[in-house]
Amino acid sequence: MFDSLQALQDAILKTDPKSFVSHYIIEPIPFAFSGDFTGWLGWKESLASLIDVDPHDVVMTGSAALGYSLNPDKGFKQFDSASDFDCGVISAYYFDVAWRFLRQSQVSWLSYPSKTRYALNSHRKRYVFQGTIATDMILGVLPFGKEWLGALRAMETGSAAGRDVKLRIYKDFDALRFYQANNIQRLRDAMADDLEKHVEDTPLNEIPIEDEK
Numbered sequence: 001m002f003d004s005l006q007a008l009q010d011a012i013l014k015t016d017p018k019s020f021v022s023h024y025i026i027e028p029i030p031f032a033f034s035g036d037f038t039g040w041l042g043w044k045e046s047l048a049s050l051i052d053v054d055p056h057d058v059v060m061t062g063s064a065a066l067g068y069s070l071n072p073d074k075g076f077k078q079f080d081s082a083s084d085f086d087c088g089v090i091s092a093y094y095f096d097v098a099w100r101f102l103r104q105s106q107v108s109w110l111s112y113p114s115k116t117r118y119a120l121n122s123h124r125k126r127y128v129f130q131g132t133i134a135t136d137m138i139l140g141v142l143p144f145g146k147e148w149l150g151a152l153r154a155m156e157t158g159s160a161a162g163r164d165v166k167l168r169i170y171k172d173f174d175a176l177r178f179y180q181a182n183n184i185q186r187l188r189d190a191m192a193d194d195l196e197k198h199v200e201d202t203p204l205n206e207i208p209i210e211d212e213k
Helices: 005-014 017-026 037-051 092-104 107-111 114-130 135-141 145-155 173-201
Strands: 058-061 085-090 165-170
Touching: 005 017, 005 173, 017 058, 017 173, 037 058, 037 085, 037 145, 058 173, 085 173, 092 165, 114 135, 114 173, 135 145, 135 165, 145 165, 165 173
Parallel strands: 085 165
Antiparallel strands: 058 085
């Protein structure tokens, strides 16, 4: 998809963030499958059947999708042998089940480890508002968690051998597009800041000036 990091960065700067998500994340065959459409389709059909969603509603994200991470905190880390398979699952049903759990189960949270309680509170304040459930943080305590954990273990073979498979639920495609586009906008802003700083730090006699005509 992108033959270099520079090509990816150029696309990020030139493409509207939401359009970027559609063109380079939702539609294409993920980088991790090296153009193997049949392999990708078969893999996500297997995952979809195990978690009871339509295969169309499974979308690869992260470095497995593009070859480089779009997490603003990871500095475009390249996909490698230790990288995870991160997938978005588009499901209004599972989003609502998780949302009801988060809304109604606050008393029982006292029995959870502190990291789990922190993640649950983060969902109430941030993720749910964005139409997102970061199941990689709280999957074990969700009503469907046991079944999904079993599904993830079953998927960590074949194309995903030796990798962790992680899921994040989005209420709809618009929520996925919004969440991913927000990360891309942060990358655009950071790259613009870096360019501005580079110009500020460059001595005036080293800044190229176009010849007057």
